[in-house]
Amino acid sequence: MNIKKVLAYQVLDSRGRPTVAVTLTLSDGSMHTARVPSGASTGAHEAHELRDGGGGKAENFYGGKSVFSAVANVNEIIAPKLIGHSLNPAAIDGILVEVDPTPGHQRIGANATLATSLVVAKASAHASGKSLARFYQPTGPLLIPMPMVNILSGGAHANRSLDIQDVLVIPHAAQSFAEALSWIVAIRERAASDGKSHGVTHLVADEGGLGLSFASTDDACEFVLAQIELLGLSGKVSLALDIASTQFFAANKYSLTTSGKTFSSEEFVNEMLNLVNTYPISSIEDPFAEDDWAAWSAFTAQAPDKLQILGDDLFTTNLHRLERGIAEKSATAILIKANQNGLVTSTHRVLDHAQANNFATVVSARSGETEDSWLADLAIGWRAGQIKVGSTHGSERTAKWNRLLEIEALDETEFSKPF
Numbered sequence: 559m560n561i562k563k564v565l566a567y568q569v570l571d572s573r574g575r576p577t578v579a580v581t582l583t584l585s586d587g588s589m590h591t592a593r594v595p596s597g598a599s600t601g602a603h604e605a606h607e608l609r610d611g612g613g614g615k616a617e618n619f620y621g622g623k624s625v626f627s628a629v630a631n632v633n634e635i636i637a638p639k640l641i642g643h644s645l646n647p648a649a650i651d652g653i654l655v656e657v658d659p660t661p662g663h664q665r666i667g668a669n670a671t672l673a674t675s676l677v678v679a680k681a682s683a684h685a686s687g688k689s690l691a692r693f694y695q696p697t698g699p700l701l702i703p704m705p706m707v708n709i710l711s712g713g714a715h716a717n718r719s720l721d722i723q724d725v726l727v728i729p730h731a732a733q734s735f736a737e738a739l740s741w742i743v744a745i746r747e748r749a750a751s752d753g754k755s756h757g758v759t760h761l762v763a764d765e766g767g768l769g770l771s772f773a774s775t776d777d778a779c780e781f782v783l784a785q786i787e788l789l790g791l792s793g794k795v796s797l798a799l800d801i802a803s804t805q806f807f808a809a810n811k812y813s814l815t816t817s818g819k820t821f822s823s824e825e826f827v828n829e830m831l832n833l834v835n836t837y838p839i840s841s842i843e844d845p846f847a848e849d850d851w852a853a854w855s856a857f858t859a860q861a862p863d864k865l866q867i868l869g870d871d872l873f874t875t876n877l878h879r880l881e882r883g884i885a886e887k888s889a890t891a892i893l894i895k896a897n898q899n900g901l902v903t904s905t906h907r908v909l910d911h912a913q914a915n916n917f918a919t920v921v922s923a924r925s926g927e928t929e930d931s932w933l934a935d936l937a938i939g940w941r942a943g944q945i946k947v948g949s950t951h952g953s954e955r956t957a958k959w960n961r962l963l964e965i966e967a968l969d970e971t972e973f974s975k976p977f
């Protein structure tokens with residue numbers, strides 16, 4: 559089967575900001591669409607998201623955030639090279655690299671390359687008569703990932719009502735994904751009604767979490783643990799934190815707004831050790847800044863063996879950074895975000911390399927998402943083990959949860975037990 563037509567256009571993400579969509583038409587007449595997400599607390603080492611900025615084609619209502627140049631790059635530079643081409647995701651990703659060999663797709667934009675790369679993967683699954691998940695794993699029981707789900711949001715996603723970005727829960731003792739999700743919804747509902755003393759209860763943050771105010775990370779952990787206990791789920795649901803510390807690291811100091819305290823790297827390692835030794839925390843993400851490699855290694859050497867130490871901004875789904883992290887024992891797990899990388903096949907390669915080196919893998923959405931659900935299929939097809947999508951609120955989030963529920967209901971599956 560061949561590619562007949564490739565057309566990119568601008569659509570909106572869940573923050574109401576423009577993003578790139580691509581619709582690909584195959585020689586059998588079928589049409590396939592992919593849309594790319596966008597982050598807010600982005601790492602410095604991510605692939606380049608091309609936005610129009612001021613001037614030129616930015617003469618529109620999107621304040622420089624439009625993506626008309628990325629759209630034009632797909633339609634004018636990429637599409638002519640793909641028309642008539644057979645469906646081979648690796649070969650087509652190779653063409654995208656030839657078109658723009660700069661690191662991070664600086665010239666044509668990682669939003670242009672990822673939208674194209676994703677739609678080719680989707681169309682290839684169709685051409686082989688399979689779902690996207692089954693395209694990657696044709697036979698055997700599929701692995702439904704364990705979710706880590708946002709209950710409280712802070713940082714860049716909630717006007718810094720908390721210093722850290724997320725307090726999440728992991729329903730590690732659930733027997734199925736459907737049961738896991740039911741526990742999470744109950745915890746979030748309890749937290750929303752109990753949260754009245756911590757601010758406006760229905761202030762929903764970028765990823766659908768509750769944007770409540772707390773004096774400290776400890777208070778936020780205590781609050782979520784209280785909800786878990788009141789539901790009789792103590793010992794069955796643990797906490798996860800995304801510290802997103804690059805956001806409050808400057809001039810070699812970690813500076814917290816809520817407490818007004820400032821820490822050196824060494825002091826912040828101890829602060830994070832105190833936190834993980836005090837609460838039932840299964841996973842901690844970005845406890846240190848994206849280039850504070852020494853702090854990461856010092857923490858990993860001293861942290862409890864069971865703790866998952868997860869690199870997001872540290873690794874930015876980049877093979878070279880992952881290789882350094884493996885060599886320096888900086889972490890024990892990697893967050894996988896396709897748009898940090900820019901291509902489906904090389905994102906998959908990063909995940910495979912992590913798994914081959916005994917790193918846990920957590921496939922993740924971005925804070926700016928669309929209703930597209932490819933993330934769920936990739937997490938399953940690639941046997942990631944864990945998934946992070948934000949909260950259970952917002953159709954851009956439920957699109958992924960519902961796709962996982964659909965696969966669990968329809969296919970032969972097992973539920974991942976990483977903790």
Ligand code: PGA
Nearest residue numbers: 596597598599600924925
């Ligand atoms: P982002 O946040 O999508 O805004 O980067 C998600 C995360 O930090 O995990």
Ligand code: ZN
Nearest residue numbers: 800802843870
């Ligand atoms: Zn993160």
